Amino acid sequence: MPRIRIVDRPLQLQRRFRGGVSRREALKTFGALGVGVGALGLGGSLGCEQVSVGFPEGVACGDPRPDGATIWTRAVPHPPVPRTSLLWLVAEDPDFDRVVAGGVAPAEPGKAFAVHVEVAGLPPDRWFHYRFFAGADASPVGRLRTAPAPGSQPDRLRYGFASCQQRNASHYVAHRALAREDIDFMMHLGDYIYVNDFGDLTLDDYRRRWAIFKSNPLLQELHAAVPLVAIWDDGEFYNGVDATGDPVRLAAARRAWFENMPVVQPADDRIYRRFPWGQLADINMIDVRSYRDPEVPPNQLGVLVGLDVQNTLVPGVEAMFAEGRTTLGAAQKAWLLSEMGGSSALWQMVGNPYNMNPWRVNDADNDPDRTNPEPHRNAGVYVSNEAWDDYQAERRELLVAFEALGLRDVVFTSGHTHFFIASELQPDFDDPASPTSAFDFVTGSLTADPDPRTIAPIETLRIAEQLFEFNNSPYMKHVDLVEQGYAIVEVTPEETTCDFRGIDTFDANAEAYTFARFRIARGSRTLEVLPV
Numbered sequence: 001m002p003r004i005r006i007v008d009r010p011l012q013l014q015r016r017f018r019g020g021v022s023r024r025e026a027l028k029t030f031g032a033l034g035v036g037v038g039a040l041g042l043g044g045s046l047g048c049e050q051v052s053v054g055f056p057e058g059v060a061c062g063d064p065r066p067d068g069a070t071i072w073t074r075a076v077p078h079p080p081v082p083r084t085s086l087l088w089l090v091a092e093d094p095d096f097d098r099v100v101a102g103g104v105a106p107a108e109p110g111k112a113f114a115v116h117v118e119v120a121g122l123p124p125d126r127w128f129h130y131r132f133f134a135g136a137d138a139s140p141v142g143r144l145r146t147a148p149a150p151g152s153q154p155d156r157l158r159y160g161f162a163s164c165q166q167r168n169a170s171h172y173v174a175h176r177a178l179a180r181e182d183i184d185f186m187m188h189l190g191d192y193i194y195v196n197d198f199g200d201l202t203l204d205d206y207r208r209r210w211a212i213f214k215s216n217p218l219l220q221e222l223h224a225a226v227p228l229v230a231i232w233d234d235g236e237f238y239n240g241v242d243a244t245g246d247p248v249r250l251a252a253a254r255r256a257w258f259e260n261m262p263v264v265q266p267a268d269d270r271i272y273r274r275f276p277w278g279q280l281a282d283i284n285m286i287d288v289r290s291y292r293d294p295e296v297p298p299n300q301l302g303v304l305v306g307l308d309v310q311n312t313l314v315p316g317v318e319a320m321f322a323e324g325r326t327t328l329g330a331a332q333k334a335w336l337l338s339e340m341g342g343s344s345a346l347w348q349m350v351g352n353p354y355n356m357n358p359w360r361v362n363d364a365d366n367d368p369d370r371t372n373p374e375p376h377r378n379a380g381v382y383v384s385n386e387a388w389d390d391y392q393a394e395r396r397e398l399l400v401a402f403e404a405l406g407l408r409d410v411v412f413t414s415g416h417t418h419f420f421i422a423s424e425l426q427p428d429f430d431d432p433a434s435p436t437s438a439f440d441f442v443t444g445s446l447t448a449d450p451d452p453r454t455i456a457p458i459e460t461l462r463i464a465e466q467l468f469e470f471n472n473s474p475y476m477k478h479v480d481l482v483e484q485g486y487a488i489v490e491v492t493p494e495e496t497t498c499d500f501r502g503i504d505t506f507d508a509n510a511e512a513y514t515f516a517r518f519r520i521a522r523g524s525r526t527l528e529v530l531p532v
Contacts (some may be wrong), residue, residue, distance in 0.1 A: 001519035015129050016034065016121040018515035020098030029102075037245055053077050053084065053134035057211070058220035061130065062228040062262030063260025064146045064185060064275065068101075068119040069227060072262035073132045073139050075107040075115055076508065083108050086428055088117055094129045094141050112207055114259040124149040125278075142224040145184055148278035155492065157277045160226075161187040161351070162283065162486035163415025165213070166194050170505035172218040174446045174485050177503055177512035179218075179225040179486060187225045187283075189232025189415030189443070190353040192261075197238040201249055206256035214260060229263050231271060231285050233353040233416055236512055240386060242292045243329075258466040272332050274339050281347040281491050284336060288353050293391070298321045309383040318376055320390055322514055327391045333398070341405040348407060354387035354416035356395065356440040357423035360471050365430060380471075398435040399427040408523050410438035411496055413489060418445040419486070420480040420500045421520050424527045429475050436475075436525035441486040441498045441518070445508040448505045452482045477527050478516055485512060496520045497530075 006519040017026060045273035060072045077084050084107040101121060107113040110412045120130065125148040132139040148154045160183045178186055193213045201211050234241045237253040258265035275283040296319045310317050311367050340348050364379040382389045402410050421442035426434040454459060461481040483502035490497045500516040517530040
């Protein structure tokens with residue numbers, strides 16, 4: 001039986017091609033190093049069977065840096081072999097006539113054949129194309145974006161942010177629309193998958209769930225077209241996950257996330273991180289799940305438009321205001337304030353898995369008809385969606401710290417709620433004299449989850465939106481309970497704008513449209529609502 005030659009080379013052997021070479025010349029170069037196409041262990045035969053490699057989940061690029069990014073694929077050999085080596089190339093053009101970097105990386109069954117390559121040595125602020133090769137088999141072509149050089153002053157940063165992509169009767173048309181947007185990267189804020197809370201318990205269970213979600217062709221097209229900057233929420237673990245979960249199950253879920261994202265897994269599994277975009281902006285990605293205290297459970301006062309509530313006048317629920325409760329953990333909070341406080345970037349953007357803004361059904365401490373004569377500061381009936389309202393002292397601490405550090409241009413881009421919200425953020429949102437310390441834009445869901453038509457008639461939802469804005473006035477500028485879609489942020493030295501983009505996820509041919517627009521002038525404490 002002919003032997004398949006498996007290359008045993010250091011992980012991610014890389015070579016930079018100065019000036020660019022053709023794909024043929026690149027293959028010759030790696031052939032001279034003993035790692036050419038014929039040496040990849042993929043073009044020979046195994047008995048009477050030809051070994052082939054499939055790329056069932058396409059490709060992805062993530063975490064852009066000034067000199068490169070992380071590229072990803074899953075390379076599955078048929079029939080299985082103990083180890084597979086892939087050739088990867090990065091080129092200036094989609095035909096790979098001008099290859100600028102390349103190398104070899106292993107795909108192993110112990111990592112579910114996931115391949116991560118940290119491409120380095122590229123020039124900053126440029127677009128490139130990349131591809132993986134396995135003998136005669138090749139992956140789709142993806143696009144790679146490098147960030148601007150340190151100290152540079154870009155004219156613009158434009159990115160999309162989104163979350164919550166359930167598999168149901170709706171289509172992934174928002175993903176197709178995002179792939180066509182003129183954006184530098186797409187920020188995914190979690191709920192990339194939705195696990196079975198009681199059935200997905202082991203690493204194999206999580207891997208199967210990821211494979212189901214990543215099989216969607218429109219999702220794959222999005223990742224091939226646009227780099228990804230990702231964080232997790234609870235859908236990747238189980239509903240309501242926090243720091244008190246089963247360590248074995250949490251470790252399995254984290255490993256599956258790293259296997260499936262274009263993010264290299266660090267030894268401590270830390271995913272909070274920062275990406276400078278020259279001197280224009282820093283992108284700070286935070287983890288609100290791994291270190292958080294459990295949520296304050298909702299009380300039994302009923303449901304409003306499908307949302308559980310937390311009445312802080314009910315004994316026990318006032319724990320939402322307790323000092324010391326955390327969603328970030330001490331180390332991450334110190335990191336965030338240190339990074340932001342020491343930065344000279346014009347803007348601080350924060351990728352935040354769940355909404356930062358307060359979200360109340362009723363404002364109790366400003367209600368003249370309240371039955372409790374001395375309610376707690378900020379008391380009221382809150383929408384129970386296990387977000388920052390459960391950690392009000394920590395939220396206030398951050399907003400006060402922004403003021404103390406002289407940070408005036410902080411923008412949170414958030415997910416999780418399935419609804420679009422735009423708000424100003426004050427340390428004390430019931431005190432008119434409390435300054436606006438930051439801003440929060442919250443995106444709706446990428447798919448219909450839930451279908452708003454199953455909650456209530458659209459007219460009723462529109463009335464509920466008005467009630468929400470009234471009970472969260474004046475800081476909540478907009479809320480939408482109907483639309484699905486994503487948001488687009490554009491950052492310049494003078495301003496940040498945000499467009500809420502809706503799409504009919506039940507129409508396979510739907511196009512995205514802007515239904516709300518907002519502007520923040522640099523140095524301003526006001527969120528402006530723009531005409532559409």
